[in-house]
Amino acid sequence: MKILISWHAFSNDYTKSSEDSQVRFPSTSGPTYTLHTNFWVDSNYKKHILLNGSDAERDVRNFKKLLSDLREDFPGRDIEGRSIRIVDVISVAEILSKLNPLFAEFAQDEIEVFISPGTPAMQTAWYLLGTTYRKNVRLFQTRQGKHTDDGKPERIYINVESDLFPANVTVAERLVDDSRQNVGKGIKITKSLEPIYELASKIAKTDLVGALILGENGTGKENLARFIHDQSSRKDKPFHAVNCAAFSDELLRSELFGYEKGAFTGANEKRKGIIEMAKGGTVFLDEIGDISPKMQVSLLRVLQEKTIQPVGSIKEVDVDVRFIAATNRNLEEMCETEKFRWDLFFRLSVTTLYLPALRDRGGDEIEEMIHYFNAHLLSRFPRKKKLKIGSEAMKKLRSYAYRGNIRELENLFIQFYTFCDDEIRLEDLPTRIRENRSDPRSLSEVEKRHILKIYGDGSDSMVELASILGCTRDTLRKKLREYGVQHRD
Numbered sequence: 001m002k003i004l005i006s007w008h009a010f011s012n013d014y015t016k017s018s019e020d021s022q023v024r025f026p027s028t029s030g031p032t033y034t035l036h037t038n039f040w041v042d043s044n045y046k047k048h049i050l051l052n053g054s055d056a057e058r059d060v061r062n063f064k065k066l067l068s069d070l071r072e073d074f075p076g077r078d079i080e081g082r083s084i085r086i087v088d089v090i091s092v093a094e095i096l097s098k099l100n101p102l103f104a105e106f107a108q109d110e111i112e113v114f115i116s117p118g119t120p121a122m123q124t125a126w127y128l129l130g131t132t133y134r135k136n137v138r139l140f141q142t143r144q145g146k147h148t149d150d151g152k153p154e155r156i157y158i159n160v161e162s163d164l165f166p167a168n169v170t171v172a173e174r175l176v177d178d179s180r181q182n183v184g185k186g187i188k189i190t191k192s193l194e195p196i197y198e199l200a201s202k203i204a205k206t207d208l209v210g211a212l213i214l215g216e217n218g219t220g221k222e223n224l225a226r227f228i229h230d231q232s233s234r235k236d237k238p239f240h241a242v243n244c245a246a247f248s249d250e251l252l253r254s255e256l257f258g259y260e261k262g263a264f265t266g267a268n269e270k271r272k273g274i275i276e277m278a279k280g281g282t283v284f285l286d287e288i289g290d291i292s293p294k295m296q297v298s299l300l301r302v303l304q305e306k307t308i309q310p311v312g313s314i315k316e317v318d319v320d321v322r323f324i325a326a327t328n329r330n331l332e333e334m335c336e337t338e339k340f341r342w343d344l345f346f347r348l349s350v351t352t353l354y355l356p357a358l359r360d361r362g363g364d365e366i367e368e369m370i371h372y373f374n375a376h377l378l379s380r381f382p383r384k385k386k387l388k389i390g391s392e393a394m395k396k397l398r399s400y401a402y403r404g405n406i407r408e409l410e411n412l413f414i415q416f417y418t419f420c421d422d423e424i425r426l427e428d429l430p431t432r433i434r435e436n437r438s439d440p441r442s443l444s445e446v447e448k449r450h451i452l453k454i455y456g457d458g459s460d461s462m463v464e465l466a467s468i469l470g471c472t473r474d475t476l477r478k479k480l481r482e483y484g485v486q487h488r489d
């Protein structure tokens, strides 16, 4: 049996009464009606299970009226209304737990889910269920007639694996920006990033030095490393990134240095390591602060002697790569507490670049990044126009503290592009942003933000900066060291 499942849309399936805005009537242009008008006949559905997630009196009343109108307008169709009470409409976990039994009940049937109506969390739950029950479940959304070439509503099936995830990955990986002020591909260089990218350009020009990039997760460290590579004479050779925190010591060693056949159980054939494969190019060692003391010794040796020894081999192989390392940790502090070797630190930090947290770049730059992602995601999604951003939503987006930095903002826009119709409204924002939950604003946080902002603003000398901040040069130096930033003089 082929079954259709969908939520009713609390607002879009209804129109407001002109006399009393609290009273609503089923709308024949809402998503549920549109589906029955345009797509039911060709679909061979035997049943529609229409879901309601609220037990608020008004929603239940509206839902019942929608059901009875549908049955009256489309006689002969089996339309079953089900109430599944969702206490927290933004909790994907709760929604999943409540939808799972429904999918189990129809495990033998062919299910199509119309995902457009519902909250973003409900849609996320559909996607997740789509991957779990992919054998008998298909998801689809519809595009309103006003957005299609022939003016007719269009049904778009979603292939959860190949449509959704690769799209996100591609978007996250590379966004090509043609605008003149952007030097690197897919990199938006706002004012506070300009001095950093200028320094990076200088570093790129000389092949002699590596670089250490500091900054919280998601601030764009890998992007900056790629930029250095792309600007350097090594640009036509490989750029390989390794997340050092993702491997055990043994695995990281064989990943970086390669191994000989028979070096360990499972080493059925000789394999080159990343350093050898990147010959002539750049190796980006991400999360360098997470490597073990033993690995620190091995890396120091590579940096000093410019040779590697594949696991299980007695032969030395010459290394011809530029190393760029990055971490979100305070390496200097780690050295002071003997968790990281000073000698390796000095080798890595010949030049240091510090990427500020997005929240420290100020509301105007956050807004610039918002417009940037809004423009750039357009080419990746089946949409004709950029999303409008409601003024209330923009206010919240500008002032939120983005613990996940640019990555968090980018992912947020991928969600908006997936789930919003035309406009990002306040209610489309996750609760943490609506309630501005992650903003700590302790005194030391405010001090840090302020110092880094002034420091990142220009190329004034330390004496001038200290006088702007009303402290001594030594205090400023100490503070910058505490934050893991190498000062300018």
Ligand SMILES: Nc1ncnc2c1ncn2[C@@H]1O[C@H](COP(=O)(O)OP(=O)(O)OP(=O)(O)O)[C@@H](O)[C@H]1O
Binding pocket: 171, 172, 173, 174, 186, 187, 188, 189, 215, 216, 217, 218, 219, 220, 221, 222, 223, 224, 286, 328, 406, 407, 410
């Ligand atoms: N200036 C920028 N312009 C456009 N996109 C950016 C910019 N900086 C970062 N991004 C995007 O933000 C995401 C995170 O960036 P990236 O991976 O470079 O950060 P990271 O600091 O290396 O993160 P982690 O520490 O978690 O490895 C990526 O998808 C990247 O394309």
